Every structure is written in C-alpha cells, then in structure tokens.
Amino acid sequence: MTERFVTRGFTGRPRAAGASTPGDAASRTPPGQYLTTDFPVLSAGPTPRTPLDRWSFYIEGLVREPVTWTWDEFTALPAREWTVDISCVTKWTKLDMRWRGVSVDTLFEHVDLQPNAAFAIAHADGGYTTNLPIGDILNGQAFVAWEYDGKPLAPEHGGPARLVVPARYFWKSAKWVRGIRLIDQDVPGFWEGLGYHNRGDQWLEERYSGD
Amino acid sequence: MASPIAWRLATVTGVRDETPTVRSFTLSIPDWAGHRAGQHVDLRLTAADGYSVERSYSIASEPERLREIDLTVERIEDGEVSPFLHDVVVPGDRIEVRGPIGGYFVWEASGAMATEPLFLVAGGSGVVPLMAMLRHRARTGAHNPARLLFSSRHLEEVIYREELDRLAAAGDGLEVAHTLTRSQPPGWMGFARRIDDRMIGEVLAPLGSGARSFICGPTALVEVAANTLVRIGLPADRVRTERFGPTGT
Numbered sequence: 496m497t498e499r500f501v502t503r504g505f506t507g508r509p510r511a512a513g514a515s516t517p518g519d520a521a522s523r524t525p526p527g528q529y530l531t532t533d534f535p536v537l538s539a540g541p542t543p544r545t546p547l548d549r550w551s552f553y554i555e556g557l558v559r560e561p562v563t564w565t566w567d568e569f570t571a572l573p574a575r576e577w578t579v580d581i582s583c584v585t586k587w588t589k590l591d592m593r594w595r596g597v598s599v600d601t602l603f604e605h606v607d608l609q610p611n612a613a614f615a616i617a618h619a620d621g622g623y624t625t626n627l628p629i630g631d632i633l634n635g636q637a638f639v640a641w642e643y644d645g646k647p648l649a650p651e652h653g654g655p656a657r658l659v660v661p662a663r664y665f666w667k668s669a670k671w672v673r674g675i676r677l678i679d680q681d682v683p684g685f686w687e688g689l690g691y692h693n694r695g696d697q698w699l700e701e702r703y704s705g706d
Numbered sequence: 707m708a709s710p711i712a713w714r715l716a717t718v719t720g721v722r723d724e725t726p727t728v729r730s731f732t733l734s735i736p737d738w739a740g741h742r743a744g745q746h747v748d749l750r751l752t753a754a755d756g757y758s759v760e761r762s763y764s765i766a767s768e769p770e771r772l773r774e775i776d777l778t779v780e781r782i783e784d785g786e787v788s789p790f791l792h793d794v795v796v797p798g799d800r801i802e803v804r805g806p807i808g809g810y811f812v813w814e815a816s817g818a819m820a821t822e823p824l825f826l827v828a829g830g831s832g833v834v835p836l837m838a839m840l841r842h843r844a845r846t847g848a849h850n851p852a853r854l855l856f857s858s859r860h861l862e863e864v865i866y867r868e869e870l871d872r873l874a875a876a877g878d879g880l881e882v883a884h885t886l887t888r889s890q891p892p893g894w895m896g897f898a899r900r901i902d903d904r905m906i907g908e909v910l911a912p913l914g915s916g917a918r919s920f921i922c923g924p925t926a927l928v929e930v931a932a933n934t935l936v937r938i939g940l941p942a943d944r945v946r947t948e949r950f951g952p953t954g955t
Contacts, residue, residue, distance in 0.1 A: 499756065500802055502752050502802070503794075504799075505794070527759070527760040535925075537949050538947055538949065540945055540946055540947055541935070541942050542933065586761060622942075651929055704710075
C-alpha cells in the first residue's frame with residue numbers, strides 16, 4: 496500500500512497538548528507502540544527456576560580463555576543503576592524502567608575477544624537463545640540485570656538475571672540468561688528463527704522478518 | 707532476506723457477540739495465504755491525521771476456512787483499539803491487517819501432534835488461540851485425547867460456551883472442564899475456584915505426562931499451570947505458553 500489507508504471512524508485517543516501522552520513520552524514511544532505502566536510478562540514456555548547455588552554465568556566461544564562466574568562472583572562485579580525505556584514487539588513500551596546490573600563491557604573486560612568474534616548468542620535456562628551483533632551490546636548498550644525497581648528480579652521477569660538490551664525489542668533481552676557465546680557468523684536465535692526480525696530495532700519497527 | 711509480511715486490506719464481513727464484553731469479527735482477506743492454529747495477526751488503525759496504532763490479536767478460526775479469519779476481541783474499557791472495534795466497526799468496514807505471526811504456539815493435526823494427547827488451559831479471552839486449535843482439530847477429524855480446562859469469572863462470560871458444548875459432545879476424544887471463579891449458577895457441577903495444581907492434576911490425569919500442552923491467559927494463571935505441568939513431569943519444551951494482561955500485584 497503506497498497511499499496511507501485511513502480507517503473509517505478511527506480518531507484515536509486525544510492527542511492535543513496535555514493529553515494522556517505528554518510530548519516527552521510521545522517522543523520516546525517508538526512507532527506502532529503504546530505506553531503502559533504495567534510490566535507485562537511474555538514467555539514461550541514455563542518459567543525455569545535455577546537455585547542460586549547452582550547458577551553460573553559464562554562467556555565462551557571466540558575468546559582466548561572462557562570465563563565462568565558463580566552467583567556471588569557475578570553480583571560482586573562492578574554494577575550500576577540503569578534507567579531505560581523498554582519496547583516489546585507485542586506493542587507495549589514502558590518508560591524509565593530501573594534496573595541494577597553489570598554492563599556487558601565490564602563482562603568483556605574479563606576475556607580476550609578474538610578478532611573474528613562478531614556476533615553474540617545469549618543462552619538462557621529453558622533453551623532460549625537470541626543473537627546480537629557484538630556492536631549492538633558494547634559501549635553501554637547492554638547489561639545483565641539482577642534487580643528491577645529496587646528488588647531482586649522476579650522469576651517471571653527473567654530472574655535471577657536477565658540480559659537487557661534497551662535499543663532492541665525486548666525479546667533480545669533474554670530472560671534467565673546464563674551465558675554469552677561469541678561466534679564469527681550470525682545464527683538466528685529462538686524468535687529470530689520463527690519469523691521475527693533478525694535485528695529488532697524498535698525505532699525502525701523491525702518486528703518481523705523482512706521488515 | 708525474507709520479504710516483509712505485507713499489510714493487507716481486510717473487509718469485515720461479520721460481527722457477533724460472544725459475551726457481554728467479547729465480540730468476534732470475521733475478516734475477509736482475498737489474498738490471505740493461510741495460517742496455523744495458534745498464530746496471531748497485527749491490526750493497524752489509522753486516523754485521518756496520520757496517527758496510527760497497532761495491536762496483536764490471536765486468530766480464532768481454523769486454517770481450513772480459506773481467505774477469511776475470525777478474531778475474538780475483549781473490550782478493554784480504557785483501551786484504544788478494542789473499544790473502537792466494539793463500538794464503531796460494522797460489516798463492510800475495512801481494516802489493515804498483517805500476518806500470520808508466531809510459529810511456536812501452534813498446534814497442527816499432522817505428524818506426532820495429531821495423535822498425542824492435547825492439554826489446553828485457558829483463562830478468559832486466552833481461549834481464543836486454543837479455540838483455533840480445537841476448531842482445527844474438529845475439522846480434520848482428529849481423535850487424539852484432548853482436554854480444555856477453561857477458567858472464566860461468571861457463566862455468562864464463558865466465551866464460545868455453546869460451541870464448546872457441541873465440540874465436547876461430538877465423541878471425538880475432547881472433554882471440556884470449566885471453572886467459574888466469581889459466581890456459579892445454581893446446580894453448577896464444574897469447578898468453582900481459580901485454577902490450581904490439584905485441578906490441573908485432576909483434568910490432566912487421563913492424558914498422562916505424554917501430553918502436549920498449550921496455556922494462554924493472564925500471567926498468574928499461566929505461571930500456576932506451567933509450573934504444575936513441569937512438576938508433574940511434562941518436558942518444558944512440550945509446555946507452550948502465551949500470556950496477556952497486567953502482572954497484577
């Protein structure tokens with residue numbers, strides 16, 4: 496459809512100044528998204544529960560020496576607060592979500608990436624995977640969080656720890672993340688292999704394969 | 707690079723009430739390539755000034771119906787799209803739609819799935835994608851043992867109640883168990899509480915742990931159902947979930 500189709504009778508919510516979506520919030524809402532104050536839960540299967548004494552986090556693949564942290568070691572890494580806007584491909588956007596966690600940059604300080612390491616696959620309990628170019632998770636663009644809104648991250652929201660990549664649709668923010676594998680060729684993750692976009696930039700509305 | 711899932715113009719050819727707050731819409735889509743039971747579509751509404759919104763809705767109809775789909779939509783009081791669909795849309799209107807979307811929460815009457823026991827758990831309008839599976843199952847003549855455990859608040863809020871009664875009476879291996887959580891009519895023989903592990907165990911028992919399960923509803927219901935099934939011994943990759951609604955507390 497080259498010309499814009501107008502839906503008969505649809506006006507939408509009032510959009511004048513001072514309406515339900517203030518200007519700042521409107522400018523932070525990607526195309527096709529609506530603002531929510533809830534924190535909806537979406538998962539493809541049951542919520543895994545790994546006891547913290549059996550939990551670990553690894554970086555492996557194209558690194559000189561793989562590294563593994565226990566829960567205590569991981570949460571002792573230099574952490575910080577992150578306040579970010581999150582957009583889910585199911586159309587909700589939630590502003591100013593407060594997390595605590597460690598940046599992927601900090602994690603990568605503990606490994607020597609080989610020059611051909613170009614893509615990352617996040618692995619999670621339950622078998623979930625998602626793929627990201629390394630360039631999309633460096634320089635403060637991604638972190639692994641274990642607190643949300645001042646409290647331990649709830650299991651249904653991905654606890655004990657979740658990858659968070661705010662500049663991508665939320666399926667890239669793997670719940671129950673347990674490790675990152677570095678590879679030289681891009682490989683689709685779980686949803687990326689089921690018709691969702693390989694990159695998932697919400698500002699370009701990259702929802703589905705081919706968008 | 708895959709080609710994009712194109713926006714198509716659907717024509718509304720039917721509107722019918724399912725319950726006081728739930729309505730089904732039949733969309734005719736001449737170049738619809740078909741879908742699988744459990745998938746959803748995106749709708750896009752655009753105002754004259756260019757403002758537009760999108761929402762995802764599960765497909766309620768079976769794939770055997772060609773070139774048209776049914777959507778079943780609950781009216782969300784403070785929503786922006788569902789009140790428009792309920793209050794404004796009439797047959798003859800056209801709406802932009804694209805899909806089908808989603809390839810995991812899918813049941814097909816082919817291969818192993820056609821004969822494996824099927825255990826469906828629904829809360830409220832979470833029944834919609836499961837109804838597509840049951841309609842598909844009926845249309846293909848599948849006889850695998852199947853159970854739907856369906857939680858609604860009141861009897862008059864049970865979506866597809868008469869059709870579910872008919873499907874369960876067909877003698878093809880399907881049984882439907884209802885629970886009414888807020889009020890029950892006199893003489894009610896079904897469950898009368900929120901879905902819990904005991905209820906799931908009771909309904910699932912005849913199917914055994916070899917069942918394949920699909921669960922759709924509010925988060926609290928999905929959590930209880932999925933956790934219980936894993937505890938009973940269903941492999942996690944045979945328990946597929948779709949969730950909606952606020953997280954509640």
